[in-house]
Amino acid sequence: MLIPLWGALGVTLAAVLNPLADRLPKHASLSLQSVCPYCGSSPAGGQPLATVALLVGRLRCRTCGSRLPARRWLFELCLGLLFALLAWRYGWSIQLVVASLHAAALALIAVTDLEERIVPDAVLLPAVLFSILTTLALSPSQLPNRLLAGAVGFGIFLALRVLKMGWGDVKLACYVGLIAGYPRVFACLTITALAGGLAAAALLLTRRAHRRSYIPYAPYLVLGALLAVLVRI
Ligand SMILES: [Zn+2]
Known part of the structure; x- marks a missing residue:
């Protein structure tokens, strides 16, 4: 039911x-x-x-x-x-409530990025704070692990800024790390890179995009994060 x-x-x-x-x-x-x-x-x-x-x-x-x-x-x-x-x-559990709120925030970010190419801080920053506070309240021993994973996501996407990755994606990668934890953040980012790469290749091959086109990356980060939430919060 x-x-x-x-x-x-x-x-x-x-x-x-x-x-x-x-x-x-x-x-x-x-x-x-x-x-x-x-x-x-x-x-x-x-x-x-x-x-x-x-x-x-x-x-x-x-x-x-x-x-x-x-x-x-x-x-x-x-x-x-x-x-x-x-x-x-x-x-029925507290994890269900937490995971569902993350899913709602991620889905909203995917929509605004697909439509307007914007990862809104008004959604992302409260979601990051919510992630840290719920980890602190529900499994405080996991907090250093989650913060490390958040830093890994942030760091990798910061390095990718040379590929014209937006600041929104960098902050979103930090949020994905906070949700996934370490070392699963690497699996999430690999899924993101594979899905984003395949989509970009498909767009280039069908000539619906050219090499300088902006390709919204956030939906693929959201995909990686949702898989992390579905497998284990
Ligand atoms: Zn009308």
């Missing part, structure tokens, strides 16, 4: 985070109210959940009739699936 319930919680949380994903990169005043990106009326589509709007075929704004972005329901479904997987992995 926990798995579907927790999955539904993931969908609902994503519906709350969707407006933040719209506003954070634009530094707009933060609000949890879902508005239509075309006419600004709210609630967009007349449905609080984009997944429900999709199911009943009302994925259009009630005021202006524009089709609402697919990201809204995609994000809800992905976070719901992720929460269900975490509930299956951890069962």
Whole structure:
């Protein structure tokens, strides 16, 4: 019973985070109210959940009739699936709550980086602090290990800045290390490099990108971190 319930919680949380994903990169005043990106009326589509709007075929704004972005329901479904997987992995426990909050922060960062090429500090810095505080509270003996892994992630990506890696990615790599711990941070960063490299090669081969194109790296870091969270927090 926990798995579907927790999955539904993931969908609902994503519906709350969707407006933040719209506003954070634009530094707009933060609000949890879902508005239509075309006419600004709210609630967009007349449905609080984009997944429900999709199911009943009302994925259009009630005021202006524009089709609402697919990201809204995609994000809800992905976070719901992720929460269900975490509930299956951890069962009802404090680790489930911690892992789910990390997953939500990571998913939000992946969306803003894919759409606007921004890793928002307003999400990342509280998440880093949350990671340190929960390690301190739940397994204080692990803290030096996690801090070392955070430093490793930060250091490796700082060195990669010569490859035009952004500061957002450097800070995100630190967060990934804090979640993964040492030495698993290396496995996470290897997954990141492989996934990012494959995607970049595919884009170059299909000529959808050229060598100087910016390729968002954060989603691959998020992928590595989510695997770490799913295997063990
Ligand atoms: Zn509208």
